[in-house]
Amino acid sequence: MDGELKHFLFKTSLFVVGIFVLFEVFFQMGIYPIITNSQVFDQKVVALQKRHLKSIKLIAIGSSAPLYGLDDSIIVSHMGPSFYNLSSWSMQITDSRDLMLNWQKMYHPKYVLLCSVLSDFRQPTDTSYENYIQTSDVIKNSFPEFYYFKDYHSVSQLLRRRYIDVLAVLDRWGGNPGPLPYGPKEWKNWNEKEDKFPTEYTNGNYKALDSLASFLHHRQVTLIFVQMPMSNSRTNEATFRATLEKHFDRCHKILEQNHGIYINHYDPAVFSDSVFYDKVHLYKKGATLFTNLVVQDLKTIIK
């Protein structure tokens, strides 16, 4: 190699190495790369990478409702440690489907527990998950630092997410046993904004549920769909109640057609408003109650 070329490569690599070192320091300091729009999801990607899991027998997916509503420690104590809760804020069924196609290959689950609420069928797909889905498994498992460069986010954004935005406190199994971030007022405002059902995206989410159930069935994975409880303040309205019943029927049929398991724990008699933080998120007390019910179901399914 030409001497001038060597000299040039040496000098350039000094700068390049400097940049790599800087980001590695960030990674070690817990200033993780921004992979998707979901902060919790990104936290889980790094947490999973650090645990080097090759297979997970039971995977829980869904939105923030199962993130806070499932008490992982109860599940693990009854069902064994091969469990991970991959649910994240605002995750729609379409997102869960797209991600599950990926996770099935990575973690070879035997059972998928999809705990769902109505709001999982309201929004369009979050395209930012593509950044995760379209990355090779080698990078996901061994070199998540690559995400710093793949879809570049500036240092100011990384710092903002780490130190200004609210971080979720995850347990060892990906769940969040602690109190919900933000005050009840913010959550209620958010939930009230998200009141309309069905929306223009609902059908797409039903289709996604259908394709997810079909995909898992063809791979000998049992999909367990659990309808989560919701607070009574809204569901008492007669028109809404009819919509809700229609939704339950639709989900039930989809699961039945694809040999999945449908369980409905929407029961206002068991889950009074006092166990709800807002319309769908459960307090610790509610989460324990709900998880115990789910564990009883799982015991009959997972032998």
Add this chain to the structure above:
Amino acid sequence: MIFTSSQFVIFISVFFLLYWVVFNRSYKLQNILLLAGSYTFYAYWDWRFLFLLICSSAVNYFLGLGISKSAKEKYRVVYLWLGMLQGLGCLLFFKYFNFFVGSFKNAFPLISGRFDLHTLNIILPLGISFYTFRTISYLLDIKSMKVKATSDWVVFFSYVSFFPCLLAGPIDRPKTLIPQLETKRKFNYLQASDGMRQVLWGVFKKMVIADNCAAFTNHVFDHYKTSPASALLLAAFLYTIQIYADFSGYSDIAIGVSNLIGFKVTRNFNFPFFSQNIADFWRRWNISLTSWLTDYVFTPLSIYFRDYGKMGLVISILINFTLIGIWHGANWTFIIFGFLHGCYYIPLIIGGKLNKKGKLLIGERLSLTTLLKITGTFLLVMFTFVIFRSDSIRQAFEYFERIFSLSLFSTIEIKEKVNLFAALICIVIMLWAEWRQRDKQHALQIDSIPNSSSRAFIYVVLIVLVLCFSATKNTDFIYFKF
């Protein structure tokens, strides 16, 4: 694959090593890799349009040979026109078909109703304007004996598809690029390191200034009806800066990458914001396109109209600048943009100041008159860029109407405050650096600083600025769509 993506960084790193370490034995090998690299680069966006690029190259290669070998003038003319027809035909179809059909329908609703006129769902092939202009200039230059047709098809195909300049220029002439393709490139440390610096400067302009400005300007232009006049005015200013930082940033990266692989390509910007009149501005802005049109459109037109004196010159200028406007895209806003720039020339032509160049010597104090001229030129340009950025003429008019309202003194609501503030500071840094370095090829040509640590410090500062304050959304280069 855009220059500021991680994919491009990987691509250029691999290409660079292969180019200088494995394929460096002869220019033929270098050209083969260059062609393969260029096609990979282009196909990464959409492989289907690669066939158009290859076909266009093949047609023009044979036509070039035809012009060169024909003894009879009439055959040479026929070959030339065939080439023009192919190039301009593709350009007109992909870029302007829908515009012409739509405009015809709007202008003549009764006539168009009788015919079954439909617009088509056409995707504009990236870089088509740029490589078409390259092939046209090749044929024209062969016809006028300025260059000889190359018989080496790899050289010609590499000339058409030269990846650093493929998507948004600079538009290199055959006499600049083809001789370089016909000789072996040797690695030159000074050229490569200067290229690297220019890449860094381009990345800084694009990622920190242009993309951060875009976040604000896009929001304001999308919500101009509800934004206060103060926001509209700031957006007009920032858009002018954004389009410069975006396009000149792209050009800097393209030229820098070319330098890394041993090519010297045409300069595209010469610090246009320091222009003292509009003629000066166009001598400094998108130089390769302006000079292309000057040589192949304006000069023949001015010769044609020379008997009409200054009026002939005005007509030539107006046609030339309207064409520049149309070149940008199929929208009346671009046509008006070009035409207005042509109109700006009229006082210069009448006053006989068309070719007067305002000198800005290094070390000389900036006089108030010069500052006023620079500011005035900037404001004239800023005015036209509002039209350029608007979706329609109507939007542009409403935008101007709102600017002159009482809300001019209202406070502006800004979402990404940190990034916009960083962009504003970086705009000052950019203008300051470019002013200081205005006699150089680019602002980061800092060989005159003897201390290598000081130079390294400047690079580190720029790298830190890029790492820290790049925009949330990495947007495409504006000129990709042209």
